Amino acid sequence: MSAPLRSAVIVDAVxxxxxxxxxxxxxxxxxxxxxxxxxxxxxxERTGLDPAAVDDVITxxxxxxxxxxxxxxxxxxxxxGFPESVPAVTVDRQCGSSQQALHFAAQGVMSxxxxxxxxxxxxxxxxxxxxxxxxxxxxxGTEVADRYPSGLIPQGISAELIAQKWGLSRTQxxxxxxxxxxRAAQAHDHGLFAAELAPVKVTRxxxxxxxxxxxxxxxPGTSVETLAGLRLAFKDDYWAQRFPDLDFLVTAxxxxxxxxxxxxxxxxxxxxAARLGLTPRARLHAFAVTGDDxxxxxxxxxxxxxxxxxxxxxxxxxIDAFEVNEAFASVVLAWLAETGADPAKVNVNGGALSIGHPxxxxxARLTTTLLSVxxxxxxxxxxxxxxxxxxxxxxxxxxxx
Numbered sequence: 522m523s524a525p526l527r528s529a530v531i532v533d534a535v536x537x538x539x540x541x542x543x544x545x546x547x548x549x550x551x552x553x554x555x556x557x558x559x560x561x562x563x564x565x566e567r568t569g570l571d572p573a574a575v576d577d578v579i580t581x582x583x584x585x586x587x588x589x590x591x592x593x594x595x596x597x598x599x600x601x602g603f604p605e606s607v608p609a610v611t612v613d614r615q616c617g618s619s620q621q622a623l624h625f626a627a628q629g630v631m632s633x634x635x636x637x638x639x640x641x642x643x644x645x646x647x648x649x650x651x652x653x654x655x656x657x658x659x660x661x662g663t664e665v666a667d668r669y670p671s672g673l674i675p676q677g678i679s680a681e682l683i684a685q686k687w688g689l690s691r692t693q694x695x696x697x698x699x700x701x702x703x704r705a706a707q708a709h710d711h712g713l714f715a716a717e718l719a720p721v722k723v724t725r726x727x728x729x730x731x732x733x734x735x736x737x738x739x740x741p742g743t744s745v746e747t748l749a750g751l752r753l754a755f756k757d758d759y760w761a762q763r764f765p766d767l768d769f770l771v772t773a774x775x776x777x778x779x780x781x782x783x784x785x786x787x788x789x790x791x792x793x794a795a796r797l798g799l800t801p802r803a804r805l806h807a808f809a810v811t812g813d814d815x816x817x818x819x820x821x822x823x824x825x826x827x828x829x830x831x832x833x834x835x836x837x838x839x840i841d842a843f844e845v846n847e848a849f850a851s852v853v854l855a856w857l858a859e860t861g862a863d864p865a866k867v868n869v870n871g872g873a874l875s876i877g878h879p880x881x882x883x884x885a886r887l888t889t890t891l892l893s894v895x896x897x898x899x900x901x902x903x904x905x906x907x908x909x910x911x912x913x914x915x916x917x918x919x920x921x922x
Contacts, residue, residue: 527790529627530801530922534889535563535719536784539877540737542646547733548781551723553582553589553645558600560641560785563719565603568787568799572601576635578609579625581618581642582881584649585611586656593643613881614810616848617907617915618642619784620884624915626788627805636793641785642882651779651880669816671763676910677755679818680771680849682764686817687855694775694850695748698874701847705871706741713870713897717889738778738877748774775850780877784885802892806902806918807833813912819852821914822906823859829904829916837862840918841900844887846907847872856906869894883907884915895921 537560540547548556557580565572580594594609614621619642629635661673674682684694708714714736721733754776756769794801809829813821822845830837837860845853845867853872857864870890873883884907891903906916 526631527633527792529630529788529805530791530794531803531805531892532787532789532794532799532801533564533568534717534784534786534892535560535567536717536886536889537719537721537782538733538736539780539782539879539886540733542779542781542879544647546647546781547723547737548645548721549647550725551721553643553648554593554596554600556645556721556781557593557597557641557643557783559721560719560783561597561601561603561639564639564785564787570787570797572603572607574637575603575607575639576637577629578607578639578641579622580609580611581614581620581622581884582611583613583615583618583644584651584654584880585613586649586654588648589643589645597643614913614915615910616846616878616880617884617909617913618881620888620905620907620915620917621810623786623788623884623888623917624808624810627808630788630790637789639785640788640885641783642885643783644879644881645781646779646879647781674816675755676818676848677771677776678760679816680776680851681755681767681769682817683819683855684770684851685767687851687858689770689851689854691749691770692745693854694770695745697850697854698748698775699743699745701868701871701874702740702743704869705736705739705875708870709735709739713893717893736876738780739871739875748772771849771851775874777848777873777878780879782877782879782882782886784882784889786885786888801922803895803919803921806920808917810913810915813914815912818910818912819848819908820855821912822852822856822908822916825914825916826856826860826906829918833918835902835918840902840904841866842869842891842894842898842903843867844891844903844905845872846878846883846887847874848878848908850874852908891919895919
């Protein structure tokens, strides 16, 4: 007879401020291993945990090439000063990589394989631009191409198809994006991110030290009117010919930017937390992953939401706060239309359209922010969903303790 599963809890969560993922961004001179090491080190310092007690560090990273190659998690563990005995592994479920890392960490704790694990994520898009890991090669092969003879498409075109299918207008997309910036700016102004942020000291080329305290891509003055003036990001002759009925609406303003950032979560069993005198912040109540149409691609969050709620034994109305990754405004608006979730509970401190989307770090960043929101609002249940390339999605339900 097998032993019952244990509960997995999150003791603490921390993230860097998110920077522009460009040569002009705040972290452009920071190696991604060092950026990642910063949140790992901060996490154990905040909790007082002896890092030697960590059974595994599971890290999400998408661009696993160049400075983020070679199992980047291992090097971050060593850079953070953890004992050499602490193992680490890097996983890739595209934008949901660190949310999947959290699932793996929780599963390890629940099964008894781990007592203490860290789930983390890092992405330096200033060092490793999006798509670099493909090296310009065909990464799907001939049989996938045969299965989808019309051809797969980039995420931006998927976002356009979603806007078309759900009858969304350019004004709706831009209004949602402007709201994201206003909410994030207000959260910063009211100190609502203060407890989750680990400011980063950056040494410039001239030797001076600059400390990054705030997310770099939040624009408080964003308006529907200014966004309306931006050019279309994905319309060209090829896509217009392939999709002649498509009314192109997606711009850089209603899409997430490219970013650098890192985040980390300490996951333990309830027994380990009690033994170490640690106070858990939340329990992982349920989690799910699902696949969906790889052409529409970003709609997997809709079936993933249904799946995780069924596993949790909850309805959409039972959830007090949602983090739905804002890869594109159309994705979240379609999800809202399908699920009937209360928009006032969704991304209340802003989302990726404003805060940013450092790919592999975004899942852990969303969790870090969601725990803050639950505590700030006194909510019990929080849910996080993440759309992912290839038509995948992760969903997680947390219970605040």
